[in-house]
Amino acid sequence: MIISVASGKGGTGKTTVSVNLARTIGSGVQLLDCDVEEPNAHLFLRGRETGSEIVTIPIPEVDESLCDGCGECGRLCRYHAIVSFGSVPLVFPELCHGCGGCTLVCPRGAIRETGKRIGVVETCDANSISLIQGRLDIGVAMAPPLIRAVKARLNREMTAILDAPPGTSCPVIATVRGSDFVVLVTEPTPFGLHDLRLAVDMIRELSIPFGVVVNRMGVGDDRVHRFCREEEIPILLEIPDDRRIAEAYSRGELVVDRVPEYASHFATLLWNIREFRNAGGA
Amino acid sequence: MKVAFTTSGTTLDAPMDPRFGRAQGFIVYDTENDTFEAVDNRQVLNSAHGAGIQATEAIVRQGAKCVVTGHCGPNAHRALNAAGIRIYTTEAPTVAEALEAYRAGALATLNAADVDGHWS
Amino acid sequence: MPESKIQELVIISGKGGTGKTSIAASFAVLAGFPVIADCDVDAADMHLILAPSVRERHEFRCGNEAVIRPDDCTGCGRCRDLCRFDAIAEVKGGGSYVVDPVACEGCGVCVRFCPERAIDFPESLCGEWMVSETRSGPMVHARLGIAAENSGKLVSTVRREARRLAEENGHRLVLVDGPPGIGCPVIASMTGASQALVVTEPTVSGEHDLERVLKLARHFDIPAAVCVNKWDLNPEMTERIEALAVRSGARIAGRIRYDRAVTLAQIQEKAVVEIDAPSAGDIRLVWESLGL
Numbered sequence: 010m011i012i013s014v015a016s017g018k019g020g021t022g023k024t025t026v027s028v029n030l031a032r033t034i035g036s037g038v039q040l041l042d043c044d045v046e047e048p049n050a051h052l053f054l055r056g057r058e059t060g061s062e063i064v065t066i067p068i069p070e071v072d073e074s075l076c077d078g079c080g081e082c083g084r085l086c087r088y089h090a091i092v093s094f095g096s097v098p099l100v101f102p103e104l105c106h107g108c109g110g111c112t113l114v115c116p117r118g119a120i121r122e123t124g125k126r127i128g129v130v131e132t133c134d135a136n137s138i139s140l141i142q143g144r145l146d147i148g149v150a151m152a153p154p155l156i157r158a159v160k161a162r163l164n165r166e167m168t169a170i171l172d173a174p175p176g177t178s179c180p181v182i183a184t185v186r187g188s189d190f191v192v193l194v195t196e197p198t199p200f201g202l203h204d205l206r207l208a209v210d211m212i213r214e215l216s217i218p219f220g221v222v223v224n225r226m227g228v229g230d231d232r233v234h235r236f237c238r239e240e241e242i243p244i245l246l247e248i249p250d251d252r253r254i255a256e257a258y259s260r261g262e263l264v265v266d267r268v269p270e271y272a273s274h275f276a277t278l279l280w281n282i283r284e285f286r287n288a289g290g291a
Numbered sequence: 292m293k294v295a296f297t298t299s300g301t302t303l304d305a306p307m308d309p310r311f312g313r314a315q316g317f318i319v320y321d322t323e324n325d326t327f328e329a330v331d332n333r334q335v336l337n338s339a340h341g342a343g344i345q346a347t348e349a350i351v352r353q354g355a356k357c358v359v360t361g362h363c364g365p366n367a368h369r370a371l372n373a374a375g376i377r378i379y380t381t382e383a384p385t386v387a388e389a390l391e392a393y394r395a396g397a398l399a400t401l402n403a404a405d406v407d408g409h410w411s
Numbered sequence: 412m413p414e415s416k417i418q419e420l421v422i423i424s425g426k427g428g429t430g431k432t433s434i435a436a437s438f439a440v441l442a443g444f445p446v447i448a449d450c451d452v453d454a455a456d457m458h459l460i461l462a463p464s465v466r467e468r469h470e471f472r473c474g475n476e477a478v479i480r481p482d483d484c485t486g487c488g489r490c491r492d493l494c495r496f497d498a499i500a501e502v503k504g505g506g507s508y509v510v511d512p513v514a515c516e517g518c519g520v521c522v523r524f525c526p527e528r529a530i531d532f533p534e535s536l537c538g539e540w541m542v543s544e545t546r547s548g549p550m551v552h553a554r555l556g557i558a559a560e561n562s563g564k565l566v567s568t569v570r571r572e573a574r575r576l577a578e579e580n581g582h583r584l585v586l587v588d589g590p591p592g593i594g595c596p597v598i599a600s601m602t603g604a605s606q607a608l609v610v611t612e613p614t615v616s617g618e619h620d621l622e623r624v625l626k627l628a629r630h631f632d633i634p635a636a637v638c639v640n641k642w643d644l645n646p647e648m649t650e651r652i653e654a655l656a657v658r659s660g661a662r663i664a665g666r667i668r669y670d671r672a673v674t675l676a677q678i679q680e681k682a683v684v685e686i687d688a689p690s691a692g693d694i695r696l697v698w699e700s701l702g703l
Contacts, residue, residue: 017454019427019591024616046592047425047623049616087474087519089341094351094374101366104341108495108518147626150563150595175427175591176453178555178562182513199677200432204454210557215513228674259645261615313571 011169012282013188015212017204019175021194022224022248025258026278027172028053029265030192033275036137039167043184044174045128045143045155052261056135064143064158065124066107066151073097075119082111082120091120107154128155130162139167153183160184177211185212190286191219192245192278198229202236209242220245220285222278243285246278294393295319295355296386301329303387309361312343318386319353322394328353343367347374359389365404380405417577418703419570419585421450421604421633424611425620427591430640431610433673435588436460436682437694439547442703445584447545448573449552450566450600452538457588460682463543463550471553473537473564474517477510483529484508490521490530535559540568542576547682549576563595570600584703593627601628607635608664608701609656613648621652625659636664638697643668665697 014027028050031040042050069082069091080093090105091098102125112120128145143159145152152174160183163169173184185191191212195205205221212219220243223233227250237244248254248271257267265272297314298305308314313332320327330353332346343363347370350358357377371378379398383389392398422438424431436457439447449457477498479490484507491499491508498514499521501507510521512535522532540553551573553565573585589600601607607628611617621637628635637656642649653663672688684691 018456019424019454020612021428044592046594046597047616047620049426049619052615052619085519085523087517089344089348092344092348092370092373094347094370096373099369099373101341101344101369104344104366106516106518108516108520109493110518110520110523113493113520113524145594147593147623148598148630150598152592152594176562177557178453178559178596180594186514198674199459199680200456203456203459207454207557214557228671230678255644258616259612259614259648 010190010286011163011171011188013171013173013185013191014194015173015181015185015191015208016175016194017177017206017208018195018200021196021201022222023175023194024049024053024172025224025254025264026192026194026222027170029263029271029275030278031138031170032263032265033272033279034168037167039139039141039164039169041159041163041169041171042140042142043156043159043171043180045145045152045159045180046174048142048144050140050172051133051142053263054133054135054138054140056133056138056140058131058133060132062130063126064128064130064155065126066105066154067109067122068102068105068107068125069100069111069120070123071098071100072119072121075117077117079116081114081116085110085114103150106151127151130155130158132162152180156180156183177207181211182215185215185217188217190282191217192222192282193219194222194224195233196225196228197223197231197233199232201229202233205233205236209240218286220281222246222248224248225250243281245281245285246274248274292323292357293319293321293353293355295350295353295358296389297358297360298386300386303327303385303390305386307361307381307383307386307389311358311360311363312346312367314346314360317350317353319355320390341366344370347371347376350376359393359398362405363401368401368404417574417583417585418606419574419587419604420606420608420701420703421587421589421601422608422610423589423597423601423624424591424609425593425624426611426616429610429612429617430667430673432456432588433677433683434610434640434667434694434697435586437684437691438698439545439586440682440684441695441698442584442586444548444582445586446573446577446582447548447550448569448585448587449550450569450587450596451590452553452555452562452565452569452596453590455552455554457550458552460677460680461545461547461550462680463545463552465541465543467542469540470536471538471540471565471568472534473559474535475519475532476512476515476517476535477519477521478531478533479508479510480529480531481507483527485527485529487526490525493520493524538565540565540572542572548582549580551576562590563599566590566596566599593623597627598631601633602631604633606701607633609635609637609661610640611637611652612641613639613645613652618648618652618655622655622659625656625661629660635661636701637661638664638667640667641669642666664700665693667693667697
């Protein structure tokens, strides 16, 4: 089973839920940190690194001896990543999405592809949790290809937890696409509710069963609960606003290790995910 | 010869726009018959990336051989060079004053990008 | 007015949920009628505090998307083989193919190479952007469509319009609430800004993400200042983070205490500095330290 942990708003506790859920499952679990702009799960699991692989996207390289400057490549490229002004085309690697169109369209076979580095995928062994994380290079704009590279390491034999980036746009979709269940983490505040609505719209668009975790219960009001009731969205878990949780988090410690009474909370979450997944979720 | 000026207006007394790729528009001035045409660049303005490249394509379509602007990023610089377009920089406040400086041969050519990409 | 006279402060955080928007909304109140740009277009929350009345709405189009005409598709599968984004699948039962609009990157390869020319390539509507009035100044904000791509382009649009408003109406400050992360939308929100304020929190994640976002600021050569929000949750970590900030070439803009009234203000649709909150004074000091 593939479980994505997402949220519209950042900082609601996605990583907290992901790492503690992984620890609760215990063994035979993969944790994929797909928040490749700011991967944080490793700060809590502190495993032993077992591998690191450079991820590239294919970008065009023009053989000047074959090119006759016809400009077909530039006319096809939607991203202005290859442009010809009646001579050998210029390539702008940071604009290239790696669609391969220019190599296909070149009538003289003058364009071949070469790799451009965008980041790394690191694997790490943390007490029987297999952590796989993407780390986008600084200054690189395109996260989705790196997220796809992280997900290429999914092992269907294991339960996988995908820690998604915040928001609702391309990198989030690249992460949750293909999941069996999505856990949306929110907090009971006006910002939390507003961003939860956006995330719910997105997940419904993707037709994946989902439920909600309300973090920091007690800080705000009841509007998130009212919304979930009206929309018939299951609340999978409520995590109280407990200073001990915030402190454990600030030091990079797992809540289930530090405050053992929360172990049963995360066991309940896991049980609820399985139940609602089988029932089709929201 | 046709010269393109980056501007936020459509007349010769319009202010210069110091940006190249993300200029509001261009005035393409034909020095042979002293006529000019205003070209809207707002379509390009909307793109997150590649504005300098698209602006270069627009200028090539207009048949301009040089461009007068404030600054120019690395992508735009490469594209303009490849298209054989000379780049002049100026701090003149209006297109008319920039044109005068161009005619007087008082403008500096830009041989390398002078701002970072994404400068907007 | 020459553009260089307008200051543009972008507020970013690397990590999400550090209190960036609450602080940005307070700055909007303190700044004395700036132009406000909500560039966190994925999860725009500023309007929940500033209660804008919308003056203009504009459609936001971003590229094209491939659509296969089922009647003309012969089911050869060429499009699926060529698509690098895994966006084309065979219709159940076979015989024809369909594009998943969520996965389509709009590259147009399938459109160009379909032997039957059975694929259309219409422009796609990705959201809208708005110009509004608020009690603290005009605001440009946006809403990205569900599962839409290309928020970097929408961020650029919001910023450009905010700057145009400032130029036209003589505002001397554009206040940008940026998105979390370090990718495309963040790059689009900060390049060319006159100053970046990074709002972080005293946690291992805050520390880790600060390091990356400061590298980004250096990469684009933007002067950065750092403020630690909820600093008293972990004073030791706060000191570590401030030391890291200084090592990375950033200025320290101050500390803001942990304050439950921040949520209270949110519920009342007010900025923190508009209510009697313990942290309001801290926010004022941070604002003053920016010298804007």
